[in-house]
Amino acid sequence: MVFRKLSGVVMTHPSRRAMAERLLHGQAGGWLDLVTDPEPHGSPHPLRTAMRAWSAVPSGASHHLVLQDDAQLTSCFLDRVRETIELLPDAALALYANWNSRNGAMVRMGALAGARLALAANEYTPLVALVLPAKVASGFEEYARRHGRGWSDDITMQRYLKISGVPTYLAVPNLVEHGDVVSLAQNDAHGLRRSACFSAVEVSHRHSGIEHRLDATEAIPFFKKGVSYCAVRIPAMADQTWETVSCESYLRRLGIAVPARDFTGTGRLPGQVLRGVWMTAFAMGILRAQAVCQGKDSCGDTASSDAVLDLALGTIGPGGLCDSLPAATLEETAAELRSLAWAGLVEGLNFRRGTATKRARTARRVVSHPNKTDRRILVTGGGRSPLAEYLTRGLADSGLAVLSWDIEPIGQGHPGITVIPPSASVEDVRHLFSATTAVVFLNGLTDFYGERQAWCRSPRWGLLGHAMAAGIRKLVCCSTQQVYGDLPVPADEETPFVSLAEPFAAAAWAGESICRSISDRSDALTQVVRFATPYGPGVLPRHPPGSFICQALRGEPIEYAGQADQQVQLVHVDDMAQALRAVVLSTSTTPVLNIGSVSPTTVGELAKMVTGLVKAVPARFANAAPETGASGVVCTDRMSDDLGFQTAVPIADGIRSYAQWLAYDDVSWQWR
Missing domain, CATH: 3.40.50.720 (NAD(P)-binding Rossmann-like Domain)
Structure with a gap:
């Protein structure tokens, strides 16, 4: 057995040193070092500190972890990290994904598949908590110095890993939550930042083995700024580029007409927003059932007792509305949005499996693309x-x-x-x-x-x-x-x-x-x-x-x-x-x-x-x-x-x- 040694640092700004030290001495503490911004009085740019943090790999380490100072860790954090680097020693491991991102949506698809890991989407690499093989970590500083050119640290990291041929996997559920502090990267305009699927304590999972992972999906439904989208893989283009289309447009490509549903607004949330949440989950169900029907992987029963999936579905609505609604309203509407997401998911699963209601089956047979021509x-x-x-x-x-x-x-x-x-x-x-x-x-x-x-x-x-x-x-x-x-x-x-x-x-x-x-x-x-x-x-x-x-x-x-x-x-x-x-x-x-x-x-x-x-x-x-x-x-x-x-x-x-x-x-x- 190859011995793996994990090193780690917490990156911070001197003005937030106290917060970083709490993380240093917390449940994952005792082995973490502290890295601070080398130019604390300069204009805010986390890439400076990130370059220093990723270069701080001690001799003998096989893997290196960098935590941002506002990371909040789950109780099983260290055990899960060590299990994963044993399973995927050559991959990057992202322990957090934002709830309104493509990566967050990929975490949800992983939860739906019963996976413990999901391959990251073509998007920025989330850096709240990331583990890299030591050799890869050591090379980031030079790459960023030559190619960063003002780009954010998370986009620079995504490009570095891509050009280095290093795959990134997302932990399902996430092992880290994002804290409520002011963003040093000036991201506060994007609203409340939360994990797509996080629990402070370990939750039950359909599969206990860490080896269960979701390696690919043809499309990733996500809900952002009140609209349901699908990121769709374009396999023939360079580096498997993705395109972003509406969920409804993508479903039309599959020959699926979305069943008509009445989404009456609640006063706080208009019907169009409710439809977007339902549509996103409906597309998830369609894609999951399609993967099973095509024999791409197996899928057990999906039920509301699945705690990980329940956590993941519960963030679709709040994540897609976080930049337009205050935190209090997101909390007040969370239960309604979670129920709506479950309804859409179950209908999508049944619709594709052929066990939908007669109304839905009829709609699938009769309704085609509204603008379809014979030209x-x-x-x-x-x-x-x-x-x-x-x-x-x-x-x-x-x-x-x-x-x-x-x-x-x-x-x-x-x-x-x-x-x-x-x-x-x-x-x-x-x-x-x-x-x-x-x-x-x-x-x-x-x-x-x-x-x-x-x-x-x-x-x-x-x-x-x-x-x-x-x-x-x-x-x-x-x-x-x-x-x-x-x-x-x-x-x-x-x-x-x-x-x-x-x-x-x-x-x-x-x-x-x-x-x-x-x-x-x-x-x-x-x-x-x-x-x-x-x-x-x-x-x-x-x-x-x-x-x-x-x-x-x-x-x-x-x-x-x-x-x-x-x-x-x-x-x-x-x-x-x-x-x-x-x-x-x-x-x-x-x-x-x-x-x-x-x-x-x-x-x-x-x-x-x-x-x-x-x-x-x-x-x-x-x-x-x-x-x-x-x-x-x-x-x-x-x-x-x-x-x-x-x-x-x-x-x-x-x-x-x-x-x-x-x-x-x-x-x-x-x-x-």
């Missing part, structure tokens, strides 16, 4: 871009049947997308064109890793001509408002171009011209969709708000070379997909359509929103000429009049989704 489209020209992935999946989520053919597989794992292998020839797929009504060419939107150049050099460029010659009657070409240049007045679709000197705009215009030429030869309709400034998952952060979000995430001041009153017109990725759907289905023959928010905002307003929604940092404007590509406003009258379309994603929601993607799912940080 099939071909999506191509996206290359390797994350934006192409999100748009393709969004088109499938909108009810269209999608064929995806590109230089890299896009849309894999989505039931509404048929992925044509990149190696296929036109002759191999020609028979598919006869039943396809439109081609969506993602030109001008996805300049990532030089994929536009790669796509144009590939034989697939000739695909457009073959597809139109085979009888497809509509070609939708995506483009950008940048072809108009930075005009002082809103540009409509007839505005003459002043200059195409900007490379991105010139490339977009070249794509437009080729599409028109192809459709002229085939007598098909080409419609060009010129999007305002895109933002949201999949969009590289070259311009505001993406560049502002990255600066805020790193704790840096927002700095912008242009003027605060410079106007910017945005369009969220979700709205882009819906607009493309509207063009595909429309009978309008309008050759060019501008798509963007009806009311532009200013760069200064965006900076204010980012500092309020992401992180409170100062904003500075140089008041110089507008930054290239970041300005310009287009007229969207045709969007409304000819297409009957309006953008729907509120900017605040869009910024939140963009920040989440940039922090956790954007792999480009590895080369930026």
Whole structure:
């Protein structure tokens, strides 16, 4: 047997030394050391102290534990930690997960599966209490010094472990609770911080063995800011990236129509919030029963006597509302929200197992996607871009049947997308064109890793001509408002171009011209969709708000070379997909359509929103000429009049989704 020796420290700030010393001398004390902030009078940044704490590994230690000073330990803390490092000596072990995080949701999925450990989600690594193998711990300081660049300690740790190939497991239930103290990392705006599943004393568990663990799940339902979401694995993308969609959208992908339920508000909580809690638990039940049906693992009976699961379900509602409700209200409504979560879970389990009520079974047979059509489209020209992935999946989520053919597989794992292998020839797929009504060419939107150049050099460029010659009657070409240049007045679709000197705009215009030429030869309709400034998952952060979000995430001041009153017109990725759907289905023959928010905002307003929604940092404007590509406003009258379309994603929601993607799912940080 290999001997494992655990070392540990408590990291703190001198102003909180007394709190740290109570932890030092508590039930896990006697062997822990104290590490304090090396710059106590500097601006608050826990990464400084974390680097020092992880480098404090004594000789002979096999594993190293770092506790933050506000950690509260369960009675079985040390025994459970030692059991786990014996079982998984090469893994990281997170002993706490926040109740409104993806990792917290993964803890709940682990509790539902009867697991004692669950593989962490693609999210920040929770650092309230973390154990690393000693060699891994010792390497963090150098990595953070080279790559931290202002990022928070938990995101820096997640990236370090990911690039080092070290898996992170979450303790189920958590062995640590978060204390009620002011956040040194300035996270108090996120509301009350609590564990997703914690008990101060050891609770009974369906499985007594620590070896029971949940290694993977296709999706993770979670409830945040009063909305039910699913983090969904995209297996074909680099490092198994995840996308975030609504629970209802994900269930539609599975062919499941959510049963109608009456959620009458209680006065304190509106019906929409109650539905979100129920929906999150319902999706958990669906996913768990599906895993059992597919033979991925076994699952015992789920009953309210399961103490660990009861703890986990009880935090869904309060966790998702903690940033909008005071602690007293969360406590008052906790019992109601727990009961609602149990009801949703049990119905989800029964619904998927086929033992649901007659009403639910009938709903499953009859109700389909509310926007389902018999239209099939071909999506191509996206290359390797994350934006192409999100748009393709969004088109499938909108009810269209999608064929995806590109230089890299896009849309894999989505039931509404048929992925044509990149190696296929036109002759191999020609028979598919006869039943396809439109081609969506993602030109001008996805300049990532030089994929536009790669796509144009590939034989697939000739695909457009073959597809139109085979009888497809509509070609939708995506483009950008940048072809108009930075005009002082809103540009409509007839505005003459002043200059195409900007490379991105010139490339977009070249794509437009080729599409028109192809459709002229085939007598098909080409419609060009010129999007305002895109933002949201999949969009590289070259311009505001993406560049502002990255600066805020790193704790840096927002700095912008242009003027605060410079106007910017945005369009969220979700709205882009819906607009493309509207063009595909429309009978309008309008050759060019501008798509963007009806009311532009200013760069200064965006900076204010980012500092309020992401992180409170100062904003500075140089008041110089507008930054290239970041300005310009287009007229969207045709969007409304000819297409009957309006953008729907509120900017605040869009910024939140963009920040989440940039922090956790954007792999480009590895080369930026």
